Structure formats: structure tokens, C-alpha cells
Amino acid sequence: MLSSFSVMAQGKKPPVKTTPAKSIQKSRKDMFKIKAPKIQYVRPDTAILVEYDEFPEDTSDAANSVFFNPSKQLSIVSEDTSTLDLGEQQIVEMSEEVLIDSTWIKVAGYYAIWDTHNINPYRKDGRNLKDTLHIHLEEPEKKRYAKMPLEKTPITSDFGFRGYRWHYGTDIDLNTGDTIYAAFDGVIRISKWDGGGYGNYIVVRHYNGLETLYGHMSRPLVNVGTFVKAGEAIGLGGSTGRSSGPHLHYEVRYEGNPIDPERLYDFPDYKLISKDFTITSALFNYYNSALKYKKGGSRSGATSARRAAYHKVRSGDTISEIARKYGVSQAQIMRLNRITGKTVLKLGRSLRIR
Template sequence: MRNFSFRLLLLFFLVLTGLQGFSQSRNLPPKKAPAKNKQAGKKDLFKIKAPKIQYVRPDTSILIEYDEFPEDSSDAGRSIFFNPAKKLSILNEDTTTLDLGEQQIVEMSDEILIDSTWIKVAGYYAIWDTHNINPYRKDGRNIKDSLHIHLVDHSKQRYSKMPLTTTPITSDFGYRGYRWHYGTDIDLDMGDTVYAAFDGVIRISKYDGGGYGNYLVVRHYNGLETLYGHLSRPLVNVGQFVKSGQAIGMGGSTGRSSGPHLHYEVRYEGNPIDPEHIYNFPEYKLKKEDFVITSALFNYYNTALKYKKSARGRATRVRSSAYHKVRSGDTISQIARKYGVSQAQIMRLNKISGKTTLKLGRSLRIR
């Protein structure tokens, strides 16, 4: 009995002691966190999490700063004759001293035989030159009469097609930079199919390193010629007859080009015509099925010649360059393939080695 009383008294003492300790701990002030943790907590309070950005491939025109005007010695640079050195007659003209390539003078004939196909031609078709874009040496400003051209001739089943399946314009015909641009640039991806605009015959298939790159010139029944520049490769040969809408080449960025696009020209007797007089590119169609050629179409020559003369004094201060902004996943080999240049050229222009890590956002000079 005495032992039981002793144990009960001991248990009561222990419980009482525990309650007093608990009460004291509740009355103590809270422990202070170390200064370092307090500051860290304050930083976390004001820290804003960076948003996740979804990067998309921007338009080529944003990535590239360029000036793709041709060298004066290139086919493109020699394709305009402001002041013809010699006027050609379509009858019995001696061309041995003109050095116009594989040229033939056809005496007033309604048809000429090309690649086993009889092609009807007009007087301005008399010169057949497979090397030079403009062998005619005629100034469009001297045209005296209005010439009516059939772009579409339903009776003869001759139709028109656009040169590409989509036609977003990246550069217009006219003054650009410090020279005149004699065509319309249309955006495309490498390898896109390029089509013949009208029925005709391939007159030129050639490479022009200082200008058009791989290019084609097609002579058409209606008297016009069309030029397709910067192709990755042609699909047709000189003298081959083609129908409108027929695939004639693959899009690219060869020659004096800073990104994939089609340089498209429309010419009459060697004189460039603004393609937007003929086409409504945004709506992907011809403006009319007939077209009238007058000397007024070539009045831009007066302005273009002034720009050409004024540019001579500034030529030493102008450099044609193309740049690519590095994106995630880019490698030198991929960039070289994209723009049709060698890896060695990119490394040389940017003074880098094959082991260099490309930093995002860096501008690499391509040409």
C-alpha cells in the first residue's frame, strides 16, 4: 500500500513538471530565423518567374540584311542597254563582230524549227541567242506604236500560269538601295517548283555567279520573254518547248542572292517591264488577258540611268553582304546548306573554326 502511494505521488509530480514546461515554452518569444534565410525569403517574395517564350522561325526578310545587286560584269549587270552601240536589222545582218554567243539571224520567217518543233515567231524573234539576255539592243523608249500582246489566247489554247504556287513579294521593281531593280522578287523555300508563265521555248539556261545564279530565259509566243533567277537547278534544256504551268526549275538562292527567292522578270525585246503591270501577285492572277506595250512603260530608264551614274561615285563605299541570325539548333553545315554556300566560306568570313559554339542571336555573315 505504501509502495502504491509512493508511485502515485511520483507520477503526479512528473505530470505537474511537464505541464509547467509546456506553459513556459508557449510564453517564449518565437525564435528568430538566421539573417541569411530572412534575406533569402525576401528575395523569393519579389522574384518573378520568367515567362516561357515560344520561338518560331521568323520571315527570311527579318533574318537577312542584304544588298543583292549584281556585279557590273555579270549577265544581270550587262542585261540592260541604255544606249545601244549598234542597231541590228533582222535581215541579212552580219553579227560576226558582235560576240553575242550562239546567235542565229532568221530572215523574215513565220516559223523557225527548234528542237524538232516549229515555233511561230514575230520580227523581234529574229535574233536567237543562247548566251545573252539582251542581244536585241533596242531601247524601249523609242517604240512608236502601241503593241497589243495576248497573254491568254483561248482560240489557240495558250494560257497563263503564275511562276509559283504562292507569290508573296519581298522586293518590287524599281529603285532599291543604290541601283535599279529590274524584276520582282517572290518569296519561296529551297526546292519549291518554279513554273513557266506562258507557252514558249527555253532560250537560255546558264549560271551567273555575280548576279542571277542559275537562271532561265523563256521566249514566248506572245512576244514576251520571262526570266527566272537564283534557281537551285533548272529542269529544262535550251531549245526545249514548254507549256504554261510546266515545271522548269527548282527554287534556290544561287548567285548574288542572300536568301531563297525567285527573281522574276518580264521583258519585251530585252527591255524589262514591271511585272506588277501584268500581275496581281497578292491575288495570284493576271490583271487582264491582254496587255498593251507603249514607250511610256520604259520611261523609268531616265531615272534608272541617273541612279546608275550617281552610284559610280559611291561604289567604293558600298559592300554587298548577307547575314543570318543564329537560332536554337543551328549548325554551320545547316546554315551553309540553307544559303547554298560552303562551310569554309562562313568560317572564313566570321573568323571561326569548326569547333566554335554558335551563340544564339549572333549574326553570321554569309556573303
């Protein structure tokens, strides 16, 4: 039998196959469907300062999570092309909707790419944002609320320099097996293993345009494509991947660009700072320092930029109350400030918390 190429070479046109109208309509109806695949950091002693050793390996997802560039350039061929199927990565042109339980769920119209493997496939530098974006963290009128990622949120490490690398999230202490919750309503975009960095981790894309990442889990509880409500259990805490002890590595991102979670959350008081949040290019100015040290900056410079938290003693303050307020142990405060059982707290004294 002659191939279409052979027929054309002989000056003959290959036979034209006709497609029934119903098939055309069905293909148009299905063109936006995003089919999710069916996928069947010892505990830190808060009594002493712990120097974490959880820097990701160069080939890990964590190492590539900010400065990732896809090896294959993505392009939109024409306005009539709804999706370009590149394995697990798809470009969605006209709308960002996912079919969940026979219902079309709109998730974050700010994004154009649905990628179930790469944390940051967007190739957008937050420093180049020209507009100011106002987003809602809570919308009670739409029954969309925010929840804390854990039942308790004692911070063990902040966003910023960690030794000689930049730490793009906030570490929150937990016990192995503690339940981890979705921060906002959204859809699970990534649920996978990263042995050189995040361990078992999940990325959730939210209605408000943010994405949150939950790292070092002992076990995920949800699959890619699952729609979750704020406060719904998505995983169990652990110390998988590049981790020195059980904790949750928690990140907040916009178009792949990490944002300091402490700009959204008051972790010691266990609440959002505000129901709304403003995103500008200034949020990502830290990239200048992060890139500098990624390319081999001095360790001493990084160490000097690390933050320490202090509390000024007020009337009626006790060590136990201060420890509870900041989510740390009394022993840690006493050690950092060389306090003994007989020490009297003087009004106005600055106590180092972490």
C-alpha cells in the same frame, strides 16, 4: 598543187565545182534551222524587314542585262542571206521559227535575233517605241494560257530602286527546291550560270512577244531550245548567284526592256490583271531615273523612291486575313506597325504591309 589564188594570178580561171540540184534544195530547206546546243538569292525571315544585298557584279549577266551592247556589230548583208552564223547568235530574216520535235514552232515574230548567251542583245531602247502594241497574255481559242511562276507568290521586293541601284524584276519568296513554272508557252532561249548576279537562270521567249527571266534557281530542269507550255516545270528554287536568301527573281521583258511584273500580275490575289496587255514607250520612262543612278546618283534619292504597301483596315479584318491576302507573315505586319497581341485594329487605320 596550185592554190586558186595562184591560178588566177597566172590568168587562168580556177575549176568551177558544180552542186547537184538536190543539195541546193536541201540547203535552202535547212537554212532557217536554229540548232540549240545540247547542254547536258539562307531563306528570308518574313518576320523582320530584310535589306537585300544582291547587287550584281559589273561583269555579270545581271549587270549587263539592260544596257548591253554587243562588241561585234550585227548587219544583214542582203535579202537573200537567211542567217549570219555568229556562234550562238543568229539573225533570222524571213521568219522566226524553231524546229522542235520535227515541227516548226513560230515564236515571237517581233524578234529578229536568237541568242543563247545574252539576255539583251536587241539594242533597242523602249522609250523610243513609236507604236502601241497590244498583246494577248491568254488566247483560250488557241489553247494558250498563262500560269503563275510559283504555287504561292508572296512578294519580298518590288520592281524599282533597291538601295542605290535599280531592281529590274519582282522577288518572290520560296523554299529551296520549290518548283518554278513557265509563265506562258514558249521556247527556252537561255539556260546558264551567272555567278555575279542571277546564279542559275533561264530566259523563255513566248508566243506573245514577251520574254520572262527566272533567277537564283538551285537547278534548271530544261535545256536551251526546249518548247514548254505555260505551267510546265522549268526549274527548282534556290539562292544561287548574288542573293541573300532563297527566292525567285522574276522579270518580264519586251525586246530586252524590263517591264514591272506588277503591271501584269496581281500577286496577292494570284492572278493576271487582264488577259491582254498594252506596251507603249511610257512603260520604260523609268530608264531616266535608272540611268541617273547608274551613273552615280545619290543613295538618299534612291531610298526615297522605294515603295511601301499599305492596307486600310475594314470591318471584319484580322491580322491573319490581311497577311494571307498579301502573302506576308502576321509577324511582319505586327512588327512594321508595332502591334501586340492585345492591340485592337481600328477601322480606317492604314497598316504597312511591306
